[in-house]
Amino acid sequence: xxxxxxxxxxxxxxxxxxxxxxxxxxxxxxxxxxxxxxxxxxxxxxxxxxxxxxxxxxxxxxxxxxxxxxxxxxxxxxxxxxxxxxxxxxxxxxxxxxxxxxxxxxxxxxxxxxxxxxxxxxxxxxxxxxxxxxxxxxxxxxxxxxxxxxxxxxxxxxxxxxxxxxxxxxxxxxxxxxxxxxxxxxxxxxxxxxxxxxxxxxxxxxxxxxxxxxxxxxxxxxxxxxxxxxxxxxxxxxxxxxxxxx
Amino acid sequence: xxxxxxxxxxxxxxxxxxxxxxxxxxxxxxxxxxxxxxxxxxxxxxxxxxxxxxxxxxxxxxxxxxxxxxxxxxxxxxxxxxxxxxxxxxxxxxxxxxxxxxxxxxxxxxxxxxxxxxxxxxxxxxxxxxxxxxxxxxxxxxxxxxxxxxxxxxxxxxxxxxxxxxxxxxxxxxxxxxxxxxxxxxxxxxxxxxxxxxxxxxxxxxxxxxxxxxxxxxxxxxxxxxxxxxxxxxxxxxxxxxxxxxxxxxxxxxxxxxxxxxxxxxxxxxxxxxxxxxxxxxxxxxxxxxxxxxxxxxxxxxx
Numbered sequence: 001x002x003x004x005x006x007x008x009x010x011x012x013x014x015x016x017x018x019x020x021x022x023x024x025x026x027x028x029x030x031x032x033x034x035x036x037x038x039x040x041x042x043x044x045x046x047x048x049x050x051x052x053x054x055x056x057x058x059x060x061x062x063x064x065x066x067x068x069x070x071x072x073x074x075x076x077x078x079x080x081x082x083x084x085x086x087x088x089x090x091x092x093x094x095x096x097x098x099x100x101x102x103x104x105x106x107x108x109x110x111x112x113x114x115x116x117x118x119x120x121x122x123x124x125x126x127x128x129x130x131x132x133x134x135x136x137x138x139x140x141x142x143x144x145x146x147x148x149x150x151x152x153x154x155x156x157x158x159x160x161x162x163x164x165x166x167x168x169x170x171x172x173x174x175x176x177x178x179x180x181x182x183x184x185x186x187x188x189x190x191x192x193x194x195x196x197x198x199x200x201x202x203x204x205x206x207x208x209x210x211x212x213x214x215x216x217x218x219x220x221x222x223x224x225x226x227x228x229x230x231x232x233x234x235x236x237x238x239x240x241x242x243x244x245x246x
Numbered sequence: 247x248x249x250x251x252x253x254x255x256x257x258x259x260x261x262x263x264x265x266x267x268x269x270x271x272x273x274x275x276x277x278x279x280x281x282x283x284x285x286x287x288x289x290x291x292x293x294x295x296x297x298x299x300x301x302x303x304x305x306x307x308x309x310x311x312x313x314x315x316x317x318x319x320x321x322x323x324x325x326x327x328x329x330x331x332x333x334x335x336x337x338x339x340x341x342x343x344x345x346x347x348x349x350x351x352x353x354x355x356x357x358x359x360x361x362x363x364x365x366x367x368x369x370x371x372x373x374x375x376x377x378x379x380x381x382x383x384x385x386x387x388x389x390x391x392x393x394x395x396x397x398x399x400x401x402x403x404x405x406x407x408x409x410x411x412x413x414x415x416x417x418x419x420x421x422x423x424x425x426x427x428x429x430x431x432x433x434x435x436x437x438x439x440x441x442x443x444x445x446x447x448x449x450x451x452x453x454x455x456x457x458x459x460x461x462x463x464x465x466x467x468x469x470x471x472x473x474x475x476x477x478x479x480x481x482x483x484x485x486x487x488x489x490x491x492x493x494x495x496x497x498x499x500x501x502x503x504x505x506x507x508x509x510x511x512x513x514x515x516x517x518x519x520x521x522x523x524x525x526x527x528x529x530x531x532x533x534x535x536x537x538x539x540x541x542x543x544x545x546x547x548x549x
Contacts, residue, residue, distance in 0.1 A: 002349075003349035006346045006349060006351060007346060007347050007349075009346070010342075010343045010346035010347065011343075013343075014332065014335065014339075014343055017334070017335060017339065018332070018334045018335070021334050022334065075328065076328040076329055076330075077328075077329065077330065077331075077332065078330060078331065078332040078340075078343070080326050080328065080330040081324065081326070081330040081344060081347075081391065081392075082347060083296060084294050084295055084296065084319055084322070084324045085319055085344070085347035085348060086316050086317075086319040086320045086347075086348060086349070087346075087347040087348070087349075088316075092347075240297075240298050240312070240315070241297055241298065242255070242256075242297055242298055242299070242300050243257070243297060244291045244296050244297045
C-alpha cells in the first residue's frame with residue numbers, strides 16, 4: 001500500500017516541479033480567460049455575471065494542457081518507463097490526475113485574486129469553501145481530460161476534441177447565458193452538462209447570483225462526476241491489451 | 247532466463263510476428279537483428295509487458311509476461327528507443343522518481359542511485375538537467391535508470407540508434423561490463439550490424455519470422471568463402487548469366503549483384519573478362535551478417 005502512495009506522490013511532485021520550471025505556462029493559461037472575462041464583463045457592464053465561467057475556463061485550459069502531455073509523454077517521455085514499472089497503473093493515474101489538478105487549482109487561485117473586480121467580497125472564513133470548490137472543479141475537469149487523452153494517438157486529435165467538445169460544452173454551461181432563459185433543447189444539454197454544475201458551485205461559494213442548479217446539487221454532481229472519471233481512468237489504464245500501451 | 251515459444255502477434259489483419267521461438271540463457275547478450283518492420287519492436291513490446299501477444303507464450307525468469315506483468319516488471323529493466331527521461335528534471339530527479347515507482351526509498355534508493363550512476367559514469371552530471379546532456383549521456387542515464395531495481399534482465403530497444411559511433415561504442419562497453427560484472431542477461435534489438443556482431447547469440451527476424459539463429463560466427467560461416475558485390479546497370483540479366491556460368495549463389499538487389507563464392511579473387515578476374523562493359527564496379531569482402539540476411543531472405547537489409 002505504501003508503494004502505491006509513493007508512486008502516486010512522486011508523479012504528483014513531478015508535475016509540480018515541471019510546472020515550477022516552466023512558469024510561463026501560468027501566464028498562457030490565465031491570460032486568455034482573463035482578457036475574455038474583462039472584455040465581455042466590461043462590455044456588458046456585468047463582470048460578476050461572467051466571473052465563475054471565466055474561472056472554470058482557466059481551470060479547464062490548465063487541465064487540458066496537462067493532459068495533452070500524456071499523449072506525448074507516453075510515446076516519448078517519462079510515462080513510457082512508468083508503464084513498464086511494477087507500480088500499479090491506478091497509482092500512476094491517481095498521481096497524474098492529482099498533480100494536474102493541483103496545477104489547475106493553482107491557476108484557478110491566481111484567477112481568484114481578481115474576484116474583487118467582480119464585486120465579490122467575502123470573509124476569510126468564507127474563502128475556504130471557495131478554495132475547496134476550485135480544487136474539486138479542477139479535479140473533475142482533469143479527470144475528464146485524462147479520459148479523453150488516454151486513448152488519443154496524437155495531440156492533433158486532442159485539439160479537435162477540445163474545439164468540438166470542450167469549448168462548446170463550456171459555452172452551454174451557464175458561462176455565457178443562464179439556464180432559465182435558454183431554449184428547450186439547449187436547456188436540456190445544460191442540464192446534463194457537468195460544467196453547468198461546476199460554474200454553479202463556484203457561483204454559490206462566491207455568493208454570486210445566476211446559479212441555476214442549487215448549491216448541494218452542484219456539489220454532489222461535481223464530486224460524483226469527478227470520482228466516476230477517476231474510476232474510469234483507472235480502469236482504462238489498467239486494462240491489458242494486444243495493442244501497445246505506447 | 248528468457249523463453250519465447252511460438253509467439254505470434256497480429257495488429258488487425260497484419261501479422262507482425264509469426265510463431266517465433268527462442269531461448270536466452272542467464273548472462274547472455276542476445277540480439278534481435280532485422281530491418282525495420284521485421285518484428286523486433288513487436289517482440290520487444292511483448293517482452294517488456296507493454297502489450298499481450300495474440301498467440302503463444304513468453305516467460306522471463308520463469309514468469310509469463312502476459313499473465314503476470316507486474317512480477318515480470320520487477321525482474322526486468324527496460325531501455326527504450328525513444329527517450330523515457332523527463333527533460334525538465336535533473337539526472338538525479340529522474341532516477342529518484344523511477345526508484346519510487348519501484349517502491350525504493352530512503353537509504354536503499356540513495357545507494358542504488360549512487361551505484362547506477364557510478365556504473366554508467368554519470369555521477370558528475372547528477373545535478374544537471376537532462377535537456378543539457380548529449381545523446382550518448384542521456385542513453386547512459388536511461389540505462390542507469392533501468393538498473394535501479396537490480397533487474398536480472400535488461401531489455402534494450404535500438405539502444406544505440408541515433409548515437410555517433412564513439413558514443414555507441416561507449417554504450418556497448420557499459421553493457422558488456424554489466425553482463426560480466428553483474429551477470430545481467432541482456433536482450434537487445436538492433437538493425438546495426440556492428441552492434442549485432444558483438445552479441446553472444448542472435449536471431450535474424452524478417453517479416454515476423456526467425457530466418458536464422460546462432461552466434462555471429464556461426465551465422466557468417468553459413469556463407470563460407472567470400473562475397474563479391476558487382477555494381478551493374480542491368481543487374482537482373484547479369485545475375486542470371488553468372489548463375490549459369492559459375493553455379494554460385496547469386497542475388498540481384500537494386501543495382502547490385504551479390505555473389506557468394508569460394509576464392510572470390512579468382513572469380514573477379516573471370517567475371518570481369520566474361521562480361522566486359524556490364525560491370526561498373528567490383529568489391530570483395532568476408533561474409534557479414536548483412537550477407538547472411540540477404541542470402542536467407544533475398545531482400546535488401548536497408549529497406
